[in-house]
Amino acid sequence: MSITTTAVTAPAERRSAGLEQRIQDAPGRFRVMTGDRPTGPLHLGHYFGTLHNRVRLQDLGVDVFVIIADYQVLTDRDVADRLGEYMEGMLLDYLAIGLDPARTTIFNHSAVPALNQLLLPFLSLVSVAELSRNPTVKDEIAHSRQSAVSGLMFTYPVHQAADILFCKGNLVPVGQDQLPHLEVTRTIARRFNERYGAVFPEPDALLSSAPLLLGTDGTKMSKSRGNSIALGATADETARLIRGARTDTDRRITYEPETRPEVSGLVLLAALCLDRDPYAVAEEIGDGGGAALKRTVTDAVNTLLAPVRARRAEYAQDTAYVRSVLRAGNERANAVAEETLAEVRAVMGGVL
Structure with missing residues (x-):
């Protein structure tokens, strides 16, 4: 066979x-x-x-x-x-x-x-x-x-x-x-x-x-590549990692995975955390540029993971x-x- x-x-x-x-x-x-x-x-x-x-x-x-x-x-x-x-x-x-x-x-x-x-x-x-x-x-x-x-x-x-x-x-x-x-x-x-x-x-x-999630370097998110956001990371660590993520020079934020993988990867991450459509998330950010995109992603990730982190800390004490x-x-x-x-x-x- x-x-x-x-x-x-x-x-x-x-x-x-x-x-x-x-x-x-x-x-x-x-x-x-x-x-x-x-x-x-x-x-x-x-x-x-x-x-x-x-x-x-x-x-x-x-x-x-x-x-x-x-x-x-x-x-x-x-x-x-x-x-x-x-x-x-x-x-x-x-x-x-x-x-x-x-x-x-x-x-x-x-x-x-x-x-x-x-x-x-x-x-x-x-x-x-x-x-x-x-x-x-x-x-x-x-x-x-x-x-x-x-x-x-x-x-x-x-x-x-x-x-x-x-x-x-x-x-x-x-x-x-x-x-x-x-x-x-x-x-x-x-x-x-x-x-x-x-x-x-x-x-x-x-x-x-x-969908495939990209890491902060624009390649597949992976434990071995050092480009991932760990579930156990703190809110500050998460913000730092996202600030360092790759984007591109176009100020207008769009969701185009084939032609703008780094920007689209961040948009997708925010959309998944918010349970929203990535095109709508990109449209909402619009001309805010990479800084606004990263703020949106950081807020979305930290809001999603806040209760997970709280429970993790409780279990770590027991x-x-x-x-x-x-x-x-x-x-x-x-x-x-x-x-x-x-x-x-x-x-x-x-x-x-």
């Missing part, structure tokens, strides 16, 4: 189109599996791209699993710098944006050893050629911090398959760039079921409609509670993983 971008995108789009109505009709039939690598602070790109959607799905009644993928930090780097700090910050951000531990299972990868036992049978179900053709792996290798491609990087889609399937996740919110990874998961689930017996669902992609959230999430994830592993052992004749 050739896992190409074209072959993956079209059917995923068709499946995703009807998912929202099915979720609304029967949210209890779905289990979402998603998460983040603790490689730096979560930022506004994460918030509008994935985080607020997790809260929405949770509030609809979907069973949500969120993994803090600490093991996967080593995928594209040699050491796990500041891992403990980033994990704690990520957990604080999750709680501050509204993820509820009573309805969402938050856990860290390294605390669930049974999850990784799925790797052996899963690796036997895909070929080296299939993994090497994965366009997302190729792109991640190209942007890797490592001088050579590690086995962990090469087999990253299979690790993700274990992350998703250990809890029998059947719904995965993703962007277009992650579809090849999810197709590997679907392939592994299908081949396992055909070879050994029906255990795993073939998870569907819930495609994100979130470290015992925060640790208990992760401990309880790890316990549930371990219980689910052990149940799944028992099924796998049974259909494989006691192997593992």
